[in-house]
Amino acid sequence: MNLYERDYSKIISEKERELQDAFERYDNIKGLKNTGDDPRHSHSEFECRKFLWCHNSLFPNNYLYYFEPSTMDLETESKCFKDVIYKAQNENEIQSYIKTSKKWFIPASIYKEYNFGHHEAYLFPELSLGSEYAVDYALLGRSSDGYSVVLVEFEKANVPFMLTSSNTEHESVRKGITQIRDWKRWLDDNREYFLKSSGFRDKGIDVPTSRIFYCLVVSRRDLMDRKSADLRSQICYEMNNTKIISYDRLVDNIIEDIS
The missing domain is CATH 3.40.1350 (Trna Endonuclease; Chain: A, domain 1)
Known part of the structure; x- marks a missing residue:
């Protein structure tokens, strides 16, 4: 079962093609690299960074993007889940x-x-x-x-x-x-x-x-x-x-x- 609605193994827009090309240029640099130049870190848009991490992982549709929790209200999520486990039969x-x-x-x-x-x-x-x-x-x-x-x-x-x-x-x-x-x-x-x-x-x-x-x-x-x-x-x-x-x-x- 995939984790996401979309298929991250595929590039579905010209913007994603440009993002991937930029990452591949960075990835092919020989020797020491400045990680600040890595589009997976440097791009200003969260979804673009997530796409690059997922797409370039071994299992794009099952990759856990480690910055995902930062977009959530985890305090509310934990309270909601606690409510579920106390009510579930x-x-x-x-x-x-x-x-x-x-x-x-x-x-x-x-x-x-x-x-x-x-x-x-x-x-x-x-x-x-x-x-x-x-x-x-x-x-x-x-x-x-x-x-x-x-x-x-x-x-x-x-x-x-x-x-x-x-x-x-x-x-x-x-x-x-x-x-x-x-x-x-x-x-x-x-x-x-x-x-x-x-x-x-x-x-x-x-x-x-x-x-x-x-x-x-x-x-x-x-x-x-x-x-x-x-x-x-x-x-x-x-x-x-x-x-x-x-x-x-x-x-x-x-x-x-x-x-």
Whole structure:
């Protein structure tokens, strides 16, 4: 699924052709460059800068332009999303809120839980793992170590993390954990197929198993107590490369973009 209404892989106007030509002239300069001359930074219009960043990225329609949040009222957005997670009866209502209005900055805020994505960051909604599974979101990010991937599962927000009657995780938590374990088993046998089918391999991207991460988003803070927090920590410890975060964490991450 693409993030944008338009196709950023294509040049659709003479103005965009001129912008691209200017960027290519800059990009072909040998030796040290003055980044102030780079049209991706220097152009006065936001949409022109965004076009250049997206168009010249590996995945133009899934590139997260890092200045996009600066155009939003993030305080209002975080309050609206908090209202959604407190009213939603299931995860589909939360997903609909994000996808209908293309509020991709919400799942993209999961990048703040990791130390990559500052060189390049991409978001892929509903990425398939073969014909058996589909992740809610895949985050592909680059750091100095190379590329890493986070596969994300959304579950219900309006459920307690733990059932006090049995001292075990709620069904939604268990469902999300089971889903991630299924993904892990599938990727152990099909990592190369995944890299090819997702288009990553065609772009020269190799992601070792050690840099494939998993994130389950479930429950809310007001539905978690100390025992729940301890159980969550234990589960994450036992499941390598896995994080479990509450929906409130996404609300926090959205607001962190405010300078």
